[in-house]
Amino acid sequence: MKLIESAKEYSDVAVVVLSRKAGEGHNDIPMDVSKAAYDNNSDAYDDFPEGEHYLQLSQTEKDMVDMVCDNFDDVIVIYNGANQFELGFTDEYPQIKSVVWCPGTGNVGFNALGKVFSGEVNPSGKTPDTFIYDMTTAPWWNNGEKIEYTNLADMAVEGMNAGSPQVYAPAFTNYVEGIYVGYKYYETAAQEGFIDYDKTVQYPFGYGLSYTEFEQKMGELEEKDGQISVDVEVTNTGDVAGKDVVEVYYNPPYTNGGIEKASANLIEFAKTDLLQPGDSQTVTVTFDVEDMASYDENDAEAYVLEKGDYVISINRDSHTVLDQKTYTVDDTVVYAGENKRASDDTAAVNVFEDAKGDITYLSRADHFANYEEATAAPASVELGEPYVSEYHLNSNFDKTTYLNDEDVMPTTGADNGLTLADMRDADYDDPRWEKLLDQLTVDEMANMIAMAGYQTAAMDSVGKVATLDFDGPAAINNNFTGVGSIGFPIEVVIASTWNKELAQTWGECMGKISQEMAAEGWYAPGMNTHRTAFGARNYEYFSEDGVLAGNMGANAVEGARKYGVYSYIKHFALYEGNAKMVSIWSNEQAIREIYLKPFEVSVKQGGANAVMVSWSFLGDKWTGECSNLMNTVLRDEWGFRGMALTDFFRNNGHGFMNADAALANGVDAMLSTFNGEENNVANPEHPTSVLQMRNACKNVMYTVVSSWAYDGEHEETGMENWKKAGIGIDIVVALLAVGMEVLIIKGYKKRKNAE
Incomplete structure (x- = not known):
């Protein structure tokens, strides 16, 4: 306890840092750590009892949090990990006043952390993923890991992983949740009354705190040439300078049993400049109407913009609507044949039917009535016909x-006098390409490939x-x-x-x-x-x-x-x-x-x-x-x-x-x-x-x-030293700029209740 007493003499604020690592060359993060090899911290207990996963507190970490909160009334938790973590424990300790999410910030990004703590820098980050209380309740949980096919085990291949020998066998993962990934599931399930949102989601997608307050006012929707524009006036109503994010979502019309649609869909976003207290900035957000179309794989086999009311909203996060307007589509638009989406070269058609398999996919129909069936663990671990014959x-x-x-042998080794440099800025369909390709030799082509x-x-x-x-x-x-x-x-x-x-x-x-x-x-x-x-x-x-x-x-x-x-x-x-x-x-x-x-x-x-x-x-x-x-x-x-x-x-x-x-x-x-x-x-x-x-x-x-x-x-491939120095300065500035946009996420529940 001398360490604790010394720390208390130094400061009345404690910082708890939790880290998780993963990366290329490692196996995927264990969903049951007891089945993986790890260094246990004690002979008296297991850090991760059977059934516990890597993205929750270990027993040693639980003991550490208890000890810190028993000795400090003001605790900051820093989570240093790229993957979402179960942070529900931070709601259980009144001593934990702040949670800061700092994934890998590079060589110098962490240099900004002290400035964020002191208030010298006002954070403005937003979550790119949804943080939930219990990952075992996620629709992907039973289908989150690869499973090896039992009837293809004899096709295993010897390979290497992170420098060590490893055997790879044919395996599979079923993406049973369909389009309901991340916030698109949680927001839709909440609207359907299928989940209790506040007990399920801790920090929504697109959520983050600031040391100041912002007000956003939404203008009218304006349509021109297949695009919708909306002006959003953002005002800093607080006491310190800061940046805000304008998040624009749409909620499309949904017919029970029809095309699957999420109730919340990010369609565009924009970040403000640094706004001083009292300052305002009008941000114009523009998106294509066609981007609200859904893909109908069952009937039209094309993107379809169904008739009805589309609710366009500006949000604080995926769950918190600040204001909304309605855009009405009078007649259903099917983007098929010559009536393709403007952004496409050719209209989309069904081409992935063979990847569907014999699987039940999660549906919004009747308030997610098939949830248990669709999200269950795979009933079979064998690859069936006709797939096994083609594998x-x-x-x-x-x-x-x-x-x-x-096929007819093309010309090779011709002397047409062209060089690749001649094709700089040439169109892909420029006929000179054929003359250039005629000059290639078979050996050259084979070697480069x-x-x-x-x-x-x-x-x-x-x-x-x-x-x-x-x-x-x-x-x-x-x-x-x-x-x-x-x-x-x-x-x-x-x-x-x-x-x-x-x-x-x-x-x-x-x-x-x-x-x-x-x-x-x-x-x-x-x-x-x-x-x-x-x-x-x-x-x-x-x-x-x-x-x-x-x-x-x-x-x-x-x-x-x-x-x-x-x-x-x-x-x-x-x-x-x-x-x-x-x-x-x-x-x-x-x-x-x-x-x-x-x-x-x-x-x-x-x-x-x-x-x-x-x-x-x-x-x-x-x-x-x-x-x-x-x-x-x-x-x-x-x-x-x-x-x-x-x-x-x-x-x-x-x-x-x-x-x-x-x-x-x-x-x-x-x-x-x-x-x-x-x-x-x-x-x-x-x-x-x-x-x-x-x-x-x-x-x-x-x-x-x-x-x-x-x-x-x-x-020449080299660069003058003065150019290298200039590049270095630019890059360090950019690294610090990113570091200063860290995420403070603790306090969502209190703020939400206040609203």
């Missing part, structure tokens, strides 16, 4: 599957220079030399700022660093969805919401592109952890509205021209072998132009990736650093293979020629 890994894949003997790990290879026949690609979302690292850069805040922190301009600045910093390190490509940002709190790689993805994540990603991509750096948005798609060979079963509506949404926004708004493909299986097939994902949706519907790269390949494609399946279905290059059987096409002299390699090389070159390697100003 394959590399060990049983016929590499002639996609060859077509009617097979050896695309952290690089794209030089191709002398067209004057293509070699380029470098570096990892990752929070820092630029050279995987060849081990040289790294300053650590940035993780994507969860970027999302918590709800600041598009800051996200773009982050992308700009990554672009600057990439130039300094002579890299043209950036393996980031991560765009997957926080489906559950237990994804080990949630830290490198933004949010549970596709609009928030998509806007953050789009701005980061745009920022990096200002410096000629192309961003590989990843991991495309339906990937949430460290899973390999895991079949994801989901319905078409959820795939499109939830899991593809962040990628869609990054492509359409951010202009992303590179993607990294996930290790997931979509149904019974690896995502890289899913042409409907890689071609029909990504390229044909969204209008993506550029390259698609596998995730890390190793020497055997982890047992399920191979160049023949990839090239035939829209993947262009293998993230491999050494030659092997699987990263090379098996029949490089066959016309089909050459045509596929030719198309892949076009996609790679189309991306590369847009980079700083071809801007005519970077003939």
Whole structure:
């Protein structure tokens, strides 16, 4: 107790820090820690008794909180972890006055924490995810972990994980909750009277405290050219300067048993400038009417904007409505055929029926009447027909599957006098591409495709220079030399700022660093969805919401592109952890509205021209072998132009990736650093293979020629010292700016009751 007495002499305020770690190379976060290997803190008790998970207090932590609260009347709890945590205990101790959520803030972000405590800096962050009291009550709980197929155990593959041998077996996860992910479930279930919201949700999506108060006044809705605009006047009514976030949601008309719809859907947001006490700012928020359409997979098989009243609201968070207006759609609009959405190149149609499986999905019908059936643990752990007959890994894949003997060998090795530099700013459909591609040799194409790990290879026949690609979302690292850069805040922190301009600045910093390190490509940002709190790689993805994540990603991509750096948005798609060979079963509506949404926004708004493909299986097939994902949706519907790269390949494609399946279905290059059987096409002299390699090389070159390697100003890879110093100053300022937008979340219940 000497330590406690010494601390009490130093200050009458105690700070309790709780941390949780996860990351790439680890297994996913354990939902029952007793079944995992961990260091127990005592011989007298188990830190985590059977059935307790990693995102709740351990027994040692409970004892620590008791001890601190017994000795201090003013306690601050800091949670340092990227994944949501069960923080209900903070409501039980009157001594706990504040809770601060500080996920990974990078090299210098924590330097701002003391200024936040002292009031010198006023925090303005908002939660990118929903914090609930009891995760075992979440609709995903019984389907949160991968489960190995018992009838495919003999197809297990030996591999490596974090430098240690590991066996990977075919497995699956059922996304049974459909579109009701995160706040979209909790807000809808509350409206349907299915849950007691106050006893279920502790901190809503989009929630955060400030040292000042704000008032928001909503203007009238104005429609023009398929867009709705609304002015929101934000006034600082408190005593200190601060920033606020305007959150705009819509609640669509819902017919019982009809198209599934959530009652709360973020559609746009904006952050104010720093407002002094008494100052006001009018923020204009604009969004497309078509963005309120829902995907009808059962009848129209298209996006549908149903007739009726759409309630447009400005919210303090996903649950707290400040003001609202009504927008009425007089006649139902079906976006099919020629009447496509304005943002699409071609109209969306059902293409993911094979990923639905024989699964019951959660429905809002009759007040979530099928909840118990839909959210139950899987009744079967065997892969059934027809899927099991079609399931394959590399060990049983016929590499002639996609060859077509009617294909005609294209021209190779021609002397047409073109170079890749000639195609700078050329349209993807420019006829000169065909002349340029005719110059390529088979060996050049095969080498560039097979050896695309952290690089794209030089191709002398067209004057293509070699380029470098570096990892990752929070820092630029050279995987060849081990040289790294300053650590940035993780994507969860970027999302918590709800600041598009800051996200773009982050992308700009990554672009600057990439130039300094002579890299043209950036393996980031991560765009997957926080489906559950237990994804080990949630830290490198933004949010549970596709609009928030998509806007953050789009701005980061745009920022990096200002410096000629192309961003590989990843991991495309339906990937949430460290899973390999895991079949994801989901319905078409959820795939499109939830899991593809962040990628869609990054492509359409951010202009992303590179993607990294996930290790997931979509149904019974690896995502890289899913042409409907890689071609029909990504390229044909969204209008993506550029390259698609596998995730890390190793020497055997982890047992399920191979160049023949990839090239035939829209993947262009293998993230491999050494030659092997699987990263090379098996029949490089066959016309089909050459045509596929030719198309892949076009996609790679189309991306590369847009980079700083071809801007005519970077003939040398080095930079003058004064430029490096300037970049360093800019980046530290950006890091501190993000750090100052930390989240204070304690006090929601008191404030809510006061309102």
